[in-house]
Amino acid sequence: MRNACSPKIAPSEITPRDMYYGRRRFMQTAAGAAAAALLPRWLSAGEKLPGVRTGAYLLPDALTSFEDVTHYNNFYEFGTDKESPSRTAGSLKTRPWTVAVDGEVQKPKVFDIDELLKLAPLEERIYRLRCVEGWSMVVPWVGFPLAELIKRVEPTGNARFAEFITLHDPAQMPGQKSAVLDWPYREALRLDEAMHPLTLLVFGLYGEVLPNQNGAPVRVMVPWKYGFKSAKSIVRIRFVEQQPVSTWTQAVPSEYGFYANVNPEVDHPRWSQAKERRLGEFFKRPTLMFNGYAEQVAHLYAGMDLKKFF
Amino acid sequence: MPAWTLRNSSSGRKRLRPDKNTLRAVKAAVFLAALIPLARLAAGAALGTLGANPIEKIIRTTGYWTLSFLLITLAVTPLRILSAQPWLARLRRMLGLFAFFYGTLHFTSYLVLDQFFDWPAILKDIAKRPFITVGFPSFVLLIPLAVTSTDAMMRRLGGKRWQRLHRLVYVSAAGGVVHYLWLVKKDISDPLRFAILLAMLLGFRAIVLLRRRRHAVPAA
Numbered sequence: 001m002r003n004a005c006s007p008k009i010a011p012s013e014i015t016p017r018d019m020y021y022g023r024r025r026f027m028q029t030a031a032g033a034a035a036a037a038l039l040p041r042w043l044s045a046g047e048k049l050p051g052v053r054t055g056a057y058l059l060p061d062a063l064t065s066f067e068d069v070t071h072y073n074n075f076y077e078f079g080t081d082k083e084s085p086s087r088t089a090g091s092l093k094t095r096p097w098t099v100a101v102d103g104e105v106q107k108p109k110v111f112d113i114d115e116l117l118k119l120a121p122l123e124e125r126i127y128r129l130r131c132v133e134g135w136s137m138v139v140p141w142v143g144f145p146l147a148e149l150i151k152r153v154e155p156t157g158n159a160r161f162a163e164f165i166t167l168h169d170p171a172q173m174p175g176q177k178s179a180v181l182d183w184p185y186r187e188a189l190r191l192d193e194a195m196h197p198l199t200l201l202v203f204g205l206y207g208e209v210l211p212n213q214n215g216a217p218v219r220v221m222v223p224w225k226y227g228f229k230s231a232k233s234i235v236r237i238r239f240v241e242q243q244p245v246s247t248w249t250q251a252v253p254s255e256y257g258f259y260a261n262v263n264p265e266v267d268h269p270r271w272s273q274a275k276e277r278r279l280g281e282f283f284k285r286p287t288l289m290f291n292g293y294a295e296q297v298a299h300l301y302a303g304m305d306l307k308k309f310f
Numbered sequence: 311m312p313a314w315t316l317r318n319s320s321s322g323r324k325r326l327r328p329d330k331n332t333l334r335a336v337k338a339a340v341f342l343a344a345l346i347p348l349a350r351l352a353a354g355a356a357l358g359t360l361g362a363n364p365i366e367k368i369i370r371t372t373g374y375w376t377l378s379f380l381l382i383t384l385a386v387t388p389l390r391i392l393s394a395q396p397w398l399a400r401l402r403r404m405l406g407l408f409a410f411f412y413g414t415l416h417f418t419s420y421l422v423l424d425q426f427f428d429w430p431a432i433l434k435d436i437a438k439r440p441f442i443t444v445g446f447p448s449f450v451l452l453i454p455l456a457v458t459s460t461d462a463m464m465r466r467l468g469g470k471r472w473q474r475l476h477r478l479v480y481v482s483a484a485g486g487v488v489h490y491l492w493l494v495k496k497d498i499s500d501p502l503r504f505a506i507l508l509a510m511l512l513g514f515r516a517i518v519l520l521r522r523r524r525h526a527v528p529a530a
Contacts, residue, residue, distance in 0.1 A: 068362035071362055072361065072363060076496075076497075082361075082362070082363075083361065133495070135363060178497075180496055252496070267438075270439055270440060270492065270493075271439055272431070272438075274431075275431075277363070277366075279362050279363055283426060284426075
C-alpha cells in the first residue's frame with residue numbers, strides 16, 4: 001500500500017482509522033455494493049456516494065469534523081466570508097450539469113456529470129488542505145485521479161496546461177453579483193501537475209455527495225498547493241499551450257503566483273507561511289514543504305527557483 | 311423633578327440637559343451596551359458557537375469593535391455640535407476607554423491565542439507584515455491616551471497640552487483603518503466603510519477649523 005503521509009509524524013499522533021470509520025465503512029461498502037447496480041439517475045448533497053473504495057492515500061492526521069469542513073469555506077461565488085457559502089450555496093443547481101473538456105485534445109467531449117461520475121472507480125483519499133491564509137484542515141475526499149479523465153480525451157502535443165473554469169451564473173451564485181473577482185473563476189495547472197496521481201477530481205467528501213459549499217458537483221483537489229488552486233463547481237476544462245492567467249493572479253499578481261505550491265520558506269507578502277493553524281487545534285503547527293507531499297511532487301519543480309515561481 | 315430640562319440656547323435651538331442622576335443612568339446604559347460585543351463573544355466561546363476557527367473569530371471581532379469604538383468616540387464632538395447637545399461630551403471619555411479596552415483584548419488575543427508568546431514570530435510580524443507594522447503602533451498610541459484620561463491627569467497636563475496629546479487618536483484611528491485595509495485579501499468593502507466614516511469625521515473637524523479661522527480674521 002502506498003502511503004502519502006509524511007514520515008516525520010510521531011506514532012502517538014496516529015489515530016486508528018477505525019475510530020472514525022469502522023461501522024460506517026462496513027455499512028457504506030455493503031450499501032455501495034447494493035446500490036452500484038441500480039445507481040440512481042442523480043445524486044444530491046448529503047446522499048452517500050455508492051461504491052467508494054478506500055484509496056491508498058491515507059494520513060495519520062486526525063480528520064477535521066464534517067461540520068467544520070462544510071461551514072468554513074472560501075468560495076467567493078457565495079460571499080467573501082467563510083460562513084456565507086454554507087448559508088447561501090443552496091441556490092446552486094447541480095443537475096443537470098455538464099463539463100466541457102476541450103482545447104488541445106484529440107477527443108473533445110461534453111460530459112454529463114453522471115457520466116463523469118462513472119468514468120473511473122471512486123476512491124476515498126484523505127488529504128491535507130492548506131489555505132494561503134494560514135489555516136489548514138484534513139478532509140476525506142471522494143473522487144478519482146484527474147489523469148483518468150485526461151487520458152480519455154487524449155491531449156495533443158500542444159497541450160501544456162489544463163485550465164479549469166467555474167460556473168458563471170450570478171442567479172445561482174449570488175457572490176458573482178459583486179465584482180470582487182473577475183468571473184468566472186479560472187485556475188490552471190501544468191499538464192504534468194494535472195496528470196500527477198495525487199491530483200484528484202472530486203465528487204464527494206466524508207463518503208457523501210459534495211455539499212454545494214465545497215464545490216459541487218465536481219471540483220479538483222491538488223493537495224500540495226494552496227487551496228485556491230483547486231477550482232470548484234467546474235463547467236469546463238480547457239487544454240492550452242500558453243500558461244493561463246488564473247483569477248487570483250490576475251487580481252493581485254504580486255501575492256498569488258501561478259504555482260502556489262505550499263512552501264513555508266516563501267512568505268506571502270503580507271503574512272508568514274511558516275506555520276499554520278489546523279482547525280480545531282490551539283497551537284500552530286509548522287507548515288510542511290509541499291504540504292507534506294514533497295516526496296511525491298518535489299521532482300516536478302527540480303531546478304526551479306521557488307521564490308521566483310511562487 | 312424633571313430628569314431632563316429643556317432650555318433655549320443662544321442660537322434658538324432647544325437644548326436638553328440631563329440632571330445628575332439621569333446622566334448617571336445614561337452612562338450606565340452606554341456602559342452595559344458597550345459590553346454586549348464582549349458578552350456575545352464570551353457566550354460563543356462557552357457554548358462553542360464561534361465557528362470552525364474561534365481564535366480568528368475572537369481576533370476579528372475584538373478588532374472590529376476597537377475600530378468601531380474609536381469611530382464612535384470621534385463621532386461625539388460632531389454630534390454634539392450638530393445637535394447642539396453639549397451634554398453628549400460627557401460620554402466621550404468612557405467611549406474612548408472602551409476603544410482602548412477592545413484594543414487591549416484584540417492585542418492580547420493576538421499575543422496569547424494566535425501566537426502564544428512566540429516573541430520571535432511576533433517581532434518578525436511587526437517588522438515584516440505591513441498590516442501589523444501599522445496596527446501595532448496604532449494600538450500603542452492609545453496607551454498614553456488611556457493613562458491620561460483621568461481628571462487628575464487632565465489637570466496636571468493642562469487643557470491645551472492634554473488636547474494636543476489626545477489628537478493622537480486621529481493617528482491611531484487612521485492607522486487602525488489602514489491595518490484593516492491591508493489585512494483583507496480582496497474584499498475591501500468593510501474596511502472601506504470604516505475609511506469613509508473616518509474621513510467624514512475628520513472632514514467635519516477640518517471644516518469647523520477652517521470656518522473658525524475665517525471668522526477670526528477681522529473684517530477689512
